[in-house]
Amino acid sequence: MTLVLADRTKVYPHRILEDVLVRVDGTIFPADFVIMDIEEDEEAPILLGRPFLTTGKALIDME
Template sequence: LDIFKRLEIIIPFGEALQQMPLYSKFLKDLLTKKGKYIHSDNIVVEGNCSVVIQRILPPKYKDPGSVTIPCFIGAVSVGKALIDLGASINLMPFSMCRRISELKIMPTRMTLQLADRSITRPYGMVEDVLVKVWQFTFPADFVIMDIEEDAEIPLILARPFMLTTNCVVDIEKG
């Protein structure tokens, strides 16, 4: 009997309502006829309830900054590449592509809409570029843009790269 007292089963709320039709009716009546079931009794909420139910605000954090990783393409050190959760393509400036001489740029008919809503055409594309992050090497396709290279973060790695690398971004740990 003690085992059953300590047993906790966590299931989705909708599934719980399906398995308890009387409670489902009670809850529906409670929501549609608000004053009928409300009592003035105090209810003690246990510590493992949701923050929403407890009405306790989570702690507010400062901006952790951008997520960057050091990487190499061939023998060229890229420095820190920006991991961009909002981008759908990997971007490389044309000047960096020239420094990595073994890359073959293919023409493309792609057009890009930038954050300021302007439309631009990339210089070309490079496929199957081997990007080395620490001791791991991953293939990635890059869109080459004829833009000024950012000295601190010259490369943007987007969601396809994160999917390829099975990347997990832990904002709390940095």
């Protein structure tokens, strides 16, 4: 699998997690996650929309 990022660079998954049970607002469903190992770019922060974060009651823990 090859992923093309917004800046048109290509990255390859470090790992793929399949059928992980995710709970959103009381509903549980399987989801797949693609884990990438990419360099940090402080000028391009991760942007997740507020509606998505609110619906999912997301907790973001990054080091």
